[in-house]
Amino acid sequence: MDLNKILSDPNWMPQSINPGNIIFEEISADTLKSSAFLDGRAKGKTGRSVSVPITHLLTALPNLRNAENELFEIFHISHVGSTFIARLLDEFGNARVYREPTVLKGLAYLYREFNEGASPFDRESLVELQELVFALLIQHNQKNIVKHSSQNLIIPKNAKNRRLNTKPALYIFTSLENFIAHGVASPGLKADAINGGASRVKHFNSLSSMDRLNLFELSELQRIALVWMSEVLKINSRYRMDLNDYLFDFDKTLATKQKTETVEILANHFRFDLKSEEVSKIVHSDVWIFDSKGGSKKSYSDRLKKMKQNKTKYKKELTETIDWVCELTHRNLHLHPLDLFL
Template sequence: MPPLDAEYLPFKLDPIARRVLWLRLNAQQRREAAFLDDRAIPPRADGAWRPLESLIEHNDGDDAPPAHAIFHIGHCGSTLLSRLLDSWPDVQGLREPLPLRTLAEAWPLLDSPQSRLSPRQADDLLRALWRTWSRALSPQRRSIVKATSGCNGLVAALLAQQPAMRVVLLDMPLRPYLATLLKAPASMHDAAAAAGERLRDLHARGIARDVALHALSLPQQCAMGWLAERLRFCALAQGEHAGRVLRVDFETLLAQPERELRRVAAHFDLDVARVEDALASDEWNRYSKATAHGYGRDDRAHDLALSMQQNAAAIADGEDWVARWSPTPHRATV
């Protein structure tokens, strides 16, 4: 396998065997993939496992501009936004690459004896992975990576590593967020799966330190995760790299799409004239994670209204938890 062939992506990371799976994916396969995980592996896949050092070799002499990124709280329209950005012909969208999730899971343990990676090794891997994903296939010139929601702990490290990188932080208000999760049990469990790391982050901020995960209901766990991520996003948007961070609310994107897409395009230094193409995109009328299925803004509004009615008690349970633990100085901003 040629080490510098741009069609190969680092597809899986194996810290135990210290290897990386390289997989060939052409531009169409990348564009069609809602997730760069096993669901994106094509028939008769062309790939191979190689040592982690191959990541460094793959980036020797590479001067591609760093990929921009979309980070989000989960189930808040990030796949739709990523697909809308595909309306720019010079943009390569990469959605939820697995190695980023692997690193995000390893990151909180880096200073512990049980970590399989040293802090230096993890930092080097993150830099090498990002440089590889930054290499867009011609005629595209710029990559925009949409991360998995569990990767938000890497935002600060990436901003520090990549001085020219810009980030969109996407979320939504608590009530529609909970209604979205509660209308789909799989989404609720997906959000709750990240609750442990998010509670640890709250504890690190001095919030809800007496709260144990096992004592929380599922709606409370999801509301707690929402609060943790909103506080993280607030800190990033007001921190050292604030000028390279743009917060976007999904409800506002739906209500005022032209204005919000112009903000995103300007932030990512994309041609603002292409916003018209994004506004006309059929992606607005499809379920972004499975585009064969129709699902438009009216469908979403109907489903949310129904969920808010059917799950009123559970939503109130989550809202009450946030009202109790949200720090007073942040109530207006989280």
């Protein structure tokens, strides 16, 4: 297939990376808006794909850059409502919203391999590849919002998009208490705490100066807390107040603010100029009353109710786990930033 055809058609989306090529897959016009995620669960893919040599794409990179096209990014800790926020932003209009494009997971994997000395790419090649991938994602629309997977927190902030119009990032988190209260009854988060435990305990131990954790000695709630600690530390390392990045406390915001206020916070950060009738339309959207991942009827009040129940049911274990995290934080110099998020 002709390269110009692929690059000019917004329905050809970069999907994955291998050492010599980027694989593009064809999506339909409603794939981005109808899909909670852009992996195998995405809707409307045609099944067609094509492999393009990276060298050919790098030749085209100067023509892909468009100073008017904006890139906004959303990073987040796991299981914190980021899919809902990205779904909500779809309602704002005039933005191309990507929810966890798999090509960026591939890029994060390459950075992990590079850090471990097992990547076929050198540092400069990875930086150039990162710029290329983002240029491909944002070339078809003026306002573009990319919600990353929590795995992508490893992607270097200072390496990306040196010649692209990158805007302040939004970082979504929640307090440790709320994270555990949600996670203790969440099969997905509990599974994540087990399956991703090894990498997270290694990350923790690489930063801890006075304590060494053994994954097999941790309680269930401590494993959930480990997810929070590891990912919050990564967010802290990326967050830049001087670049106007925004820390968005999901549960605090949705539990204490009116929907209109939440919409206005997001509109201000992502630079949407909304009229009052547009705000009203967003506030009354069905996004607020349906599960953002599965489509069943489920609102934030359900999450809040469950967390309150769990805070009562697991009060002793929750208190002990938070105290454990506080002790670790105070004993270890490189863990002190966790205090800001507790």
